[in-house]
Amino acid sequence: MKILVCISKTPDTTAKIAFTQNNTKFASEGVQWILNPYDEWYALVRAIELKEKDPSSVVHLVTVGAADMEPIIRKALAIGGDEAIRVNADSHDPFYIASQIAEIARQGAYDLIFTGKETIDYNGSAIGGMVAELLDLPYISLATKFDLSGTTATVIRETEGGEETDEVSLPLVVSCQKGVAEQRIPNMKGIMGARTKPLKVVEPAAAETLTTIVSFELPPAKAGVKLIPADNPAELIRLLHEEARVF
Numbered sequence: 465m466k467i468l469v470c471i472s473k474t475p476d477t478t479a480k481i482a483f484t485q486n487n488t489k490f491a492s493e494g495v496q497w498i499l500n501p502y503d504e505w506y507a508l509v510r511a512i513e514l515k516e517k518d519p520s521s522v523v524h525l526v527t528v529g530a531a532d533m534e535p536i537i538r539k540a541l542a543i544g545g546d547e548a549i550r551v552n553a554d555s556h557d558p559f560y561i562a563s564q565i566a567e568i569a570r571q572g573a574y575d576l577i578f579t580g581k582e583t584i585d586y587n588g589s590a591i592g593g594m595v596a597e598l599l600d601l602p603y604i605s606l607a608t609k610f611d612l613s614g615t616t617a618t619v620i621r622e623t624e625g626g627e628e629t630d631e632v633s634l635p636l637v638v639s640c641q642k643g644v645a646e647q648r649i650p651n652m653k654g655i656m657g658a659r660t661k662p663l664k665v666v667e668p669a670a671a672e673t674l675t676t677i678v679s680f681e682l683p684p685a686k687a688g689v690k691l692i693p694a695d696n697p698a699e700l701i702r703l704l705h706e707e708a709r710v711f
Contacts, residue, residue: 465521465634467511468574469545470565470595471503472527473536474585483680490680499536502580502641504543509645510610511578512544522546526568528561530554534663541658542650548661553668556586556677562594563671569599575615575634581606581641592639602632608643 475481476496484491508525515521525540525548527533537548551564569577577596582589589605596603608627609620615634620627622641650658692700704710 465514465518465576466572466574467514467521467523467576467578468565468569468572469503469508469511469523469525469540470527470577470579470591471508471525471536471540472500472580472583473497473529473533474500474583477584481682483682487679487681488677497532497536499539500580500583501647502582502584504540504580505647506640506642506644507578507580508540508543508545509648510640511576512648513645514576514612515544524549524572524574526565527551528553528555528564528668537663538658539650541661541663542654543648544654546661548663550663550665551668552665555673557673557675558588558590559594559674560671562591562598564668565591566595566598567669567671568666569595575636576612576617577601577635577637579637579639581639589639592637596637599635599637601635601637603637603639604630604632605639607638607640610638610640610644 474497475490475492476498479495482491483489508523511523515523523545525537525545527537527548528551530552533550537550541548549568551568553560553564555561577599579592579595581592592605593603604619604621606622607619608622611618617632617634617636617638619630619632619638621630690703692703
């Protein structure tokens with residue numbers, strides 16, 4: 465079985481966020497970049513677990529990005545990916561990125577494509593569904609459990625107020641979230657081995673860019689804390705009603 469895992473880089477959650485060029489570009493100077501946690505902890509690790517059950521399986525990684533993606537890719541290889549493909553393009557348009565991933569998947573004839581449910585910077589959650597549509601494959605989002613028996617997958621996904629169990633035949637695209645797998649830390653053997661694992665760089669296929677970023681905006685600064693005496697619940701109720709507007 466051939467598994468393709470989509471990976472991306474995101475700023476570390478502790479990074480200081482700022483924008484340049486009239487708030488149209490993220491200021492990346494000095495930012496620590498990490499492998500997107502949903503891609504790493506859930507999509508990639510579940511793919512590795514499937515390979516451990518079936519050693520004949522292969523796990524390939526795909527990302528769309530510039531050369532500075534290499535440390536992120538090597539970490540994913542250290543965790544357990546067999547080889548990686550980097551599409552040499554720098555875009556934040558979901559359709560363009562999905563088009564590149566779909567082209568790689570089409571050429572590789574993969575049985576299973578895993579994505580994280582979203583990246584922790586843009587939170588768009590759009591790539592998986594677009595890839596599935598471009599490949600005319602079934603798509604299951606927000607998976608919290610994934611099991612495979614032959615060529616039939618059983619997937620439990622989160623729904624509003626509950627969960628849903630789906631059964632579907634491969635090939636298939638699945639977006640993964642917490643519950644599918646548990647985070648792994650690369651060991652020394654994996655880190656050393658990742659240095660020599662194949663990393664193929666390909667030029668992007670022709671694809672449209674459908675969206676552009678008009679501007680970024682930081683959330684408003686947090687207001688100061690107001691302390692209300694315990695013997696004055698009426699004032700607390702007034703503030704909740706008139707200022708916080710919680711009811």
